[in-house]
Each structure stands twice: as C-alpha cells, then as structure tokens.
Amino acid sequence: MMVRLLGYLGYIAGEQIVKIGEVTSVREVLNEVAKRKGIGNPLYSGDGIWEGILFILNGRVIQNLEEPVSEDDELVITFPTAGE
Numbered sequence: 001m002m003v004r005l006l007g008y009l010g011y012i013a014g015e016q017i018v019k020i021g022e023v024t025s026v027r028e029v030l031n032e033v034a035k036r037k038g039i040g041n042p043l044y045s046g047d048g049i050w051e052g053i054l055f056i057l058n059g060r061v062i063q064n065l066e067e068p069v070s071e072d073d074e075l076v077i078t079f080p081t082a083g084e
Helices: 006-015 024-038
Strands: 002-005 017-018 052-056 060-062 076-077
Touching: 002 006, 006 024, 017 024, 017 060, 024 076
Parallel strands: 002 076
Antiparallel strands: 002 017, 052 060, 052 076
16 A cells, blocks of 8 residues: 655655555554654654544545555555644
C-alpha cells in the first residue's frame, strides 16, 4: 500500500511517499513506517499514538487504528498545523 507522509513527517523521513506491503491494519502500517523510516518518536507517545495526528484512508478521516487495509489503499498521515 502507499503511505503519504505530509509536512514534518515527510521531512524527517526524507521522503513523502512510502510503500508498505503485507499489512492488514492501520496500526501495522504505522509500526512499519516507524521502524523503516526512524520516525517512531514523532508518532508515538509512551504506549500510544500522539493525539492530533490525522489519518486519511482512501479520502476519509479515520480514528480506528484497527481499520483494515489492503494493498490497493492509500493512507495519508499528517500532524495538525501549528498555531500562529
């Protein structure tokens, strides 16, 4: 599947598009992205995902990290924009 890392996440990963295979849920995608690109700290806070990270799966915002995914899906991950 294709994962787009927008803004700061793309900057620290060194690329905005990452291809991930053999995953079945959004949580598995996040684990693979964090391991492969060294961006675990920005994604995770202690035992969970940082609040406020926006996940868009095939054009719709999702909150359930157990949401099923397939090879043809596209997931966009981004932080909310900082204030003034």
